[in-house]
Amino acid sequence: MALSLLEMVKLLVFKLVTGFFYMLYKIFAPSRSHLIGKKVPPVSDPLLLMSAKQLATKIRKKEVTSVEVVQAYIDRIQEVNPLLNAIVKDRFDAALQEAALVDKLVEEETDGEEVLEDRLPLLGVPLSVKESYAVQGMPYTGGLVHRKDVMATVDSPPVAWLKRAGAIPIGVTNTPELCMWGESHNHLYGITNNPYDLCRTAGGSSGGEGSILGGAGSVIGIGSDIAGSIRMPCFFNGIFGHKTTPGVVTSEHQYPPTTGRHEEYVSNGPMCRYAEDLVPVLRIMSGPNAHMLNLDEEVDLKTLRYFTIPNDSGAPLVYPVSQELIDLQKRVVERLEEDLGVKVEEVNFPELRHSVQMWNTYMGLPDKDGKQPEPFNVILGEPGRPVRPMWEFVKWLFGRSTHTFASIGLALQEMTCGKPSPFIIEQKEKLQKDMEELLGTDGVFLYPTHPRAAPITHHPLFRPLDFAYTGVINVLGLPVTQCPLGLNDQGLPIGVQVGAGKLQDRLPLAVALYLEKAFGGWKEPEAA
Incomplete structure (x- = not known):
């Protein structure tokens, strides 16, 4: 599709700003310019290349101990975190003690492996947690300097449920101040780097989670998302992340707390290197609400209806989707049609050009x-x-x-x-109605997660509205899964988000499993 004159001018302006910023970056940020193009070291321990599901199985079968697994991740964190600044506080000693108790439990278990799997599906598996979640005895600051001495006295419910399922928290991860920016930077902990290029952003607000997972310093983690805070870091760091239908996973004991109508738009969900871990972690995080999602219901991908939305119909001040991401989404369409024998229909919603205004309006209601x-x-x-x-x-x-x-x-x-603008409210209500009618209970859609691969650190300040592609999904209240689809020519992760109708989370989660097999899923930074 040819670019209009306005789009060409806008793209030229954006490119000039980008080039100017990069020049300033190299001149005035020598302390970081030496990081350009550098990555975290390659993975040397094969335990780090297994999913949480595989690790839990091996622990139950006594093929490996939880202590060995936890120690492998501690060693990896100690190797990469000085480069990433993703884990802001560890609990290594406590984690090793808990792992020893797991190994003792496995040795003494008499009811069999299947009973253990049913009771403790994540037995002995390390878990990283976004610092905005309360983890007992750990910092609970929201990235604010004046809260530096605040410690959580309880576990947030999702953390408590994951611990009861056998997971072992190994540390909490960095966020922006009050989780309200697309880059994990604050004056309490500093800035988090991207494992694929240390001078690039890890995203936000779950950027510490995305970074440590992408750098193989964790296997499963949890994040929260009110404007793309799970999906953007997962996209930038090459991992899977799921924004759950709002209201399913509780936000109790998270900081900052929700006010106004924010509870309708915030979602909590899993962030994982491997797609097969998404459903087990989400099921546990959902606690008593897990039944709402019917996650055990089998999904036949060949019977679903597929749609692709190529862009936001030309929103002003939002960077156009890069050609590599346009081509990538087309390759996904071709692969779906070839492998599954389905027809993927391209649809466009003119209302999407007002995505930023919709998000701003509804966040203020x-x-x-x-x-x-x-x-x-x-x-x-x-x-x-x-x-x-x-x-x-x-x-x-x-x-x-x-x-x-x-x-x-x-x-x-x-x-x-x-x-609030009546026009924007009208546009949002029309978009909501049209999308819900389109998707029903068996429709899924492809939509860019972001206009470009991970930008240089601090560069989002010059393009603050690029969150439009994720934020609009929050105000629509739809579930969506960010899926990694390999690395670009610069060795940076690229991907796409897959969404569905409300409470149909199992559909994009099933598509994520397919896309992992089709495109290879998470790739090691050094494999670039």
């Missing part, structure tokens, strides 16, 4: 009781006074602010928000 969401500058300053964005910006100019430029910018932007 009051809840059913009329209570407005907590202003960002208020949460930034808790438990003290609200942050004054303009004064904080002046402090930032002189290197005196404890907040990042991204957070200050978001607080400033929030000050300029006007009343």
Whole structure:
């Protein structure tokens, strides 16, 4: 499809800005420029190349001990985390003690392996956790300097359920301040790097999770997603991630807490290197709500209806989808049609060009009781006074602010928000209706996860609206799985998101398994 004159001009402007920023980056950031093109070391321990499901089976069969598995991951974290800054606090000693208890349990078990699998499906498997989840005895800061001494006194329910299933937390991972930026950077822990190129972003807000998983320092993890916070880091770091239908996995004991109508748009879900781990982890995370998703129901991929949405119909100020990602999505379409004998229909929704405005509008709406969401500058300053964005910006100019430029910018932007636009609400409601009618209970769609592969660190500040491709799915409340589809010519991960109708999570999860077999799934950074 030929680009319009407006699209060509917009692309040229974006390319000029990108080139200018890269030049400044090389000149003024020598402390990071030496990282350009560098990756984490290759994996040397074969235990690190097994799925959580495979590891749990081997532990139950006594083919390997949990201590050996946990130690292998500790060794890997100690090798790569100095490069990545993904794990911000470990619990290695406690994890090894818990692994020893697992091995003792396996030795003393008399009821058989099947009973263990039913009771403890993740027995002895290491787990990394986004720092915004409460993990008892671990930091619970939201990336805020003034919360540096805050420790979680309880486990959030998803963490507690995963621990009961036998998983062993090995550490908590980095986020942006209050999980509200597409790059995991704060002044408490610093910035997280991408394992495929250390000068590039790991994304956010679950960027620490994406980075440590992509770098083979963890096998399963959990994240949260209100604008793409699971899917963008998974896309940038070459792993699988699932944004669950909202309301299934609880957000209790997460920081920051949801306010306004945010509970309708936030989702919690698994982040994994291997697709076969997505369903087991999601089933456990869902706790008493697991029945809502019918995850045990078999999915026949040949009977589903498939759709491909190539782009957002030309949203202003959102970077056009790169040609490599356009071609990649076409290859997925061709592969589906060839392997499954299905017809993939291309559809376009003009309303998608308003994705950013839809997200901004609905994030600002009051809840059913009329209570407005907590202003960002208020949460930034808790438990003290609200942050004054303009004064904080002046402090930032002189290197005196404890907040990042991204957070200050978001607080400033929030000050300029006007009343909700009836036109935008009308566009969102039409898009919601049309997509739900299109998908029904047996439809899945392909949609770009992001306009480009992982950008250079801090570059998202110059293109802050590129989250449009993920954020719109949040306000629609649809489940979607980000699937890695190999590496590009620069050795960076590329992929696509696969979505479905509400509560039809099992459909994109089944497609993820297929795509892993068809395209190879997660690739080692050194395999580039």
